[in-house]
Amino acid sequence: MAAPKRSDDLRAEATAARLAAVTVPTGGFTGAARAAARARLEAMGLPGRRDEYWRYTDPTALNAAEAPEAAVFTAEESPIFGAVDRITLVFSDGVFDAAASDDPSLAGVEIARLAEAGRADIHWAKDLYGVLEARGQEPVARPHAALNTAAAADGILIRVTGKAAKPVHLVYRHASVQSDAILHHCLRIEPGAELTLLESGPAAARFNKVLEVDVAAGGRFHHIRAQGRDHERRAITHIFARVGEGALFKSFTMTANGRMTRNECVIEIAGNDAVAHVAGAALGDGASGAFHHDDTVFVTHAAERCESRQVFKKVLKNGATGVFQGKILVKPGAQKTDGYQISQSLLLDEDSQFLAKPELEIYADDVKCSHGSTTGAIDETALFYLRSRGVPREDATSLLILSFLADAIAEIEDDRLAEEIVSRLEAWLARRKV
Amino acid sequence: MLEIRNLQVKLQDEDKQILKGVDLTVEPGKVHAIMGPNGSGKSTLSYVLSGRDGYEVTGGSAHLDGADLLEMEPEDRAAAGLFLAFQYPVEIPGVGNMTFLRTALNAQRKARGEPEVSAGDFLKLVREKAKTLKIDAEMLKRPVNVGFSGGEKKRNEILQMAILEPTMCILDETDSGLDVDAMRLVADGVNALRSEGRGFLVITHYQRLLDHIRPDVVHIMADGRIIKTGGPDLALEVEKNGYADILAEAL
Ligand SMILES: Nc1ncnc2c1ncn2[C@@H]1O[C@H](COP(=O)(O)OP(=O)(O)OP(=O)(O)O)[C@@H](O)[C@H]1O
Ligand SMILES: [Mg+2]
Numbered sequence: 001m002a003a004p005k006r007s008d009d010l011r012a013e014a015t016a017a018r019l020a021a022v023t024v025p026t027g028g029f030t031g032a033a034r035a036a037a038r039a040r041l042e043a044m045g046l047p048g049r050r051d052e053y054w055r056y057t058d059p060t061a062l063n064a065a066e067a068p069e070a071a072v073f074t075a076e077e078s079p080i081f082g083a084v085d086r087i088t089l090v091f092s093d094g095v096f097d098a099a100a101s102d103d104p105s106l107a108g109v110e111i112a113r114l115a116e117a118g119r120a121d122i123h124w125a126k127d128l129y130g131v132l133e134a135r136g137q138e139p140v141a142r143p144h145a146a147l148n149t150a151a152a153a154d155g156i157l158i159r160v161t162g163k164a165a166k167p168v169h170l171v172y173r174h175a176s177v178q179s180d181a182i183l184h185h186c187l188r189i190e191p192g193a194e195l196t197l198l199e200s201g202p203a204a205a206r207f208n209k210v211l212e213v214d215v216a217a218g219g220r221f222h223h224i225r226a227q228g229r230d231h232e233r234r235a236i237t238h239i240f241a242r243v244g245e246g247a248l249f250k251s252f253t254m255t256a257n258g259r260m261t262r263n264e265c266v267i268e269i270a271g272n273d274a275v276a277h278v279a280g281a282a283l284g285d286g287a288s289g290a291f292h293h294d295d296t297v298f299v300t301h302a303a304e305r306c307e308s309r310q311v312f313k314k315v316l317k318n319g320a321t322g323v324f325q326g327k328i329l330v331k332p333g334a335q336k337t338d339g340y341q342i343s344q345s346l347l348l349d350e351d352s353q354f355l356a357k358p359e360l361e362i363y364a365d366d367v368k369c370s371h372g373s374t375t376g377a378i379d380e381t382a383l384f385y386l387r388s389r390g391v392p393r394e395d396a397t398s399l400l401i402l403s404f405l406a407d408a409i410a411e412i413e414d415d416r417l418a419e420e421i422v423s424r425l426e427a428w429l430a431r432r433k434v
Numbered sequence: 435m436l437e438i439r440n441l442q443v444k445l446q447d448e449d450k451q452i453l454k455g456v457d458l459t460v461e462p463g464k465v466h467a468i469m470g471p472n473g474s475g476k477s478t479l480s481y482v483l484s485g486r487d488g489y490e491v492t493g494g495s496a497h498l499d500g501a502d503l504l505e506m507e508p509e510d511r512a513a514a515g516l517f518l519a520f521q522y523p524v525e526i527p528g529v530g531n532m533t534f535l536r537t538a539l540n541a542q543r544k545a546r547g548e549p550e551v552s553a554g555d556f557l558k559l560v561r562e563k564a565k566t567l568k569i570d571a572e573m574l575k576r577p578v579n580v581g582f583s584g585g586e587k588k589r590n591e592i593l594q595m596a597i598l599e600p601t602m603c604i605l606d607e608t609d610s611g612l613d614v615d616a617m618r619l620v621a622d623g624v625n626a627l628r629s630e631g632r633g634f635l636v637i638t639h640y641q642r643l644l645d646h647i648r649p650d651v652v653h654i655m656a657d658g659r660i661i662k663t664g665g666p667d668l669a670l671e672v673e674k675n676g677y678a679d680i681l682a683e684a685l
Contacts (some may be wrong), residue, residue: 077438349595380487384487384508385520389594390541390542391538392509392545395537406528
């Protein structure tokens with residue numbers, strides 16, 4: 001599609017300005033991948049509002065050479081997952097904070113910092129860094145992910161060879177109003193190995209994160225993420241996952257607050273009999289600042305007898321906006337695919353809106369795929385029923401909201417972690433008296 | 435305990451008067467039955483008493499133990515002891531029956547300044563009440579009323595009533611949709627709750643239920659008014675002759 005020349009020029013200018021504002025590390029095992037990513041980005045350019053994939057989300061603040069300011073939010077609540085036995089690795093405004101982090105030794109798990117390990121010429125992550133990202137650029141361009149691969153100064157490289165005894169928790173702290181963080185993590189689950197990765201926190205005024213996950217045959221990966229409560233932060237995150245034969249990939253994200261969040265998840269189901277689930281629960285209140293949340297998911301079935309599920313729920317109030325773009329692509333030969341996708345929003349007032357674009361593209365004949373999208377309000381009849389039994393309006397509303405989110409939360413396998421998420425959701429609802 | 439005086443109610447969004455001056459007093463320990471043709475306003479009365487939106491009170495009053503019901507939020511009416519067994523119990527997907535019951539019980543206790551019931555005591559209480567109503571544990575695990583048969587829903591209403599122990603119970607056609615055995619169970623459930631301090635208002639179309647729950651007073655409602663009040667015999671008369679004579683007499 002040939003866009004008018006003028007807009008191409010503008011795009012190239014914006015891309016050049018964005019690249020000029022970052023430092024692209026050179027040398028080491030990531031050097032070639034970074035140079036290739038930079039070339040990819042220059043070729044595709046940063047996204048524009050006219051791009052089909054950015055119709056519902058304005059990329060201006062993400063594209064800007066300088067990160068827009070975002071006030072640092074402080075809350076006196078205890079840190080999430082605090083009661084879970086885990087290994088914590090802390091980044092403050094995108095910079096690793098060794099003093100605040102745990103000693104990263106865990107049986108069956110190798111953990112290294114990208115900033116340090118990246119200087120080596122030979123590393124297991126060489127086969128992963130920028131590799132899944134590059135694969136994920138087809139058929140839809142993801143320019144901010146290419147930018148990330150080119151410019152990420154730090155991140156964590158995790159290789160799992162056994163069943164990890166406890167989760168690894170990446171904690172992202174936001175410390176300065178102007179921080180602009182780019183982190184790139186690579187994670188390889190070797191055959192039969194298992195890891196739970198936790199992530200939490202707002203990270204920076206503007207955050208660009210890529211997580212590349214390669215789950216080898218029979219591996220199991222669980223991901224539970226709580227995106228921070230800062231009202232003004234902006235974030236674009238990408239997960240690029242490749243799921244091998246008989247492997248399991250499960251990712252759940254809770255988002256509360258944030259001026260702008262775009263979470264892209266690109267999953268390639270590459271081995272037979274694999275399972276990939278991705279879910280999200282987002283809560284936004286426009287009264288505490290703007291709230292725009294975009295879940296963009298692309299699941300490719302490239303093997304037989306695989307199952308994928310996308311379950312995304314959004315609770316929106318006071319002019320909040322929710323976006324869901326989800327696709328299931330079933331490649332030729334991916335027979336017996338079981339693909340499911342649901343995106344739902346609960347609008348607590350008439351000022352909020354939900355924009356959904358569910359898509360199925362199927363090139364195999366023996367598959368079962370379904371998708372659905374709904375927008376609704378609180379069920380007044382159910383609300384009255386609860387109140388007539390003595391449950392006060394606010395509690396009854398919270399109960400109905402949590403029940404709306406239940407299917408997404410059910411994607412968290414570990415009960416303790418699910419409870420932790422539910423308690424945060426309850427607290428959010430209680431604070432807002434919805 | 436329940437005192438309704440000249441209660442007049444119209445629909446909020448329509449110019450339609452539904453209750454045209456209802457007078458009714460239920461004394462503690464008494465069971466009052468209301469019968470009446472379809473559309474006469476029986477459910478409307480029960481909804482207005484429990485505080486459902488969509489109605490506008492244009493005149494009259496309703497008090498429970500001296501408190502002005504019409505000024506209270508639905509949850510406060512419940513905490514004050516009012517309970518409505520719905521003609522059409524509501525399904526709430528995603529909210530477990532046990533969570534629902536426990537949240538309701540503890541919310542009411544909290545509102546009355548009573549301590550919450552512990553998880554253990556609550557479980558015991560529910561098991562005991564469910565057993566007498568022949569509600570199996572599997573049903574309690576499911577979301578509120580979801581996938582329940584019509585009769586199961588009605589029994590679930592009575593279970594809620596047994597657990598919440600309200601002082602003024604309104605039953606709106608709890609008998610419709612029940613098989614003979616279930617009707618017995620529901621009636622037994624009601625009879626078990628009958629006590630000196632508790633009043634009942636039982637809305638029904640059939641004498642069958644009243645055979646089991648012997649009412650003290652029977653009212654006939656037609657076109658938004660109580661047009662006749664009598665003893666248990668009045669229900670038998672309706673059963674035998676229908677409403678025609680009573681309606682004619684009222685004119
Ligand atoms: N929300 C509403 N919107 C429109 N009409 C209503 C509404 N609520 C009640 N009505 C009307 O008011 C009248 C009384 O209804 P109500 O449900 O109280 O009757 P009822 O005596 O309970 O009847 P039934 O024996 O069939 O249950 C009916 O004509 C009904 O259609
Ligand atoms: Mg009725």
